[in-house]
Amino acid sequence: MKFLEPLIEGRLIRRYKRFLADVRLPDGKEVVAHCPNTGSMRNCQPENARVWLSESNNSKRKLKYTWELVEARPGALACVNTARPNAQAKHAIEAGVIPELGGYSQCRSEVRYGEEKSRIDLLLSGHDSEPDAWVEVKNVTLAEGAQGYFPDAVTERGQKHLRELIAQVANGDRAVLLFVVNHTGIEEVQPADHIDPKYGQLLRQAVEAGVEVIAYKAALMGVDGNPSARLDLIDAVPVNLEA
Incomplete structure (x- = not known):
């Protein structure tokens, strides 16, 4: 991509x-x-x-x-273009780069769902043995050293999305929070408790409820001296949920 x-x-x-x-x-x-x-x-x-x-x-x-x-x-x-991560995630899923989300035959974008009237970023369906997967994509660019954090500001919208994902697990489907790490200096992602402690608390509650959390890093290669910069997701990045 x-x-x-x-x-x-x-x-x-x-x-x-x-x-x-x-x-x-x-x-x-x-x-x-x-x-x-x-x-x-x-x-x-x-x-x-x-x-x-x-x-x-x-x-x-x-x-x-x-x-x-x-x-x-x-x-x-x-x-920094937050219109890019959804396309990056979809491309990576369809290319088989994210094995945790492999095996689905259909990937739809911006599907309405939930009691709080949200739109899921990606809905995966058509797996032989797995239920549908509701995938919320978040862009991670806040780096402090090699540590990446999300969010970079208080996000009530992000908190709403976590509640919606928890509800999907309760309904028997998969719910996945996918961090797209769009910063080449980040080696690990964790919730930004120092910025939005409510989000961090709710994220940990979501994991306990069965929401899956994964992170993949973009290459962002080919910029210096190469006019065709790439946005491919290439590597899994650890997610640290310790408070």
Whole structure:
């Protein structure tokens, strides 16, 4: 899985109003890019960081550039576009990269479910011996050293998703929380109790109720010197639930 067009490198000037970022291109031109990330992007927006933008030819778009990647710290890349993880996860599942989710013949996206009127990211069905699997995908970019954390801000929506997953297990199906680790410097994932302790507590309750939690890391390779950056999930990453 890769970007359809070559990415454009620049330098981050600032992110503001959550969804906007000023970027300086190599020719000195300053552009405003869309920042498709509702989180805090903690540790992913250092001043003057190298960033990579995708460019749209859609004349109806207000902003032609989208912020995709950032060099979060020297030698470590992060994908900050939260529209990417669902596609990364689906591609990896269908390619057989995630054995825990193998054997299903059908993968549907954004299926309505639950008492709290949610949409599941991926619904897997058609397995010979396993019940349907309801897969919630979360993007992990907050790194402190080699430790990755989720969430990077208090998330009531994330808490709702965990309650919905618990209900699916009670209904006899599988429920899976899949962390897509979109930061090359992260070697382990754990709940960010120092940011959202309620989420961490509920995540551990969900595991006790039978919700499965797995994490897979993206390669994010091919950026430096290669215009066709890839987003493939390649390696499992440990999930540490110790408080």
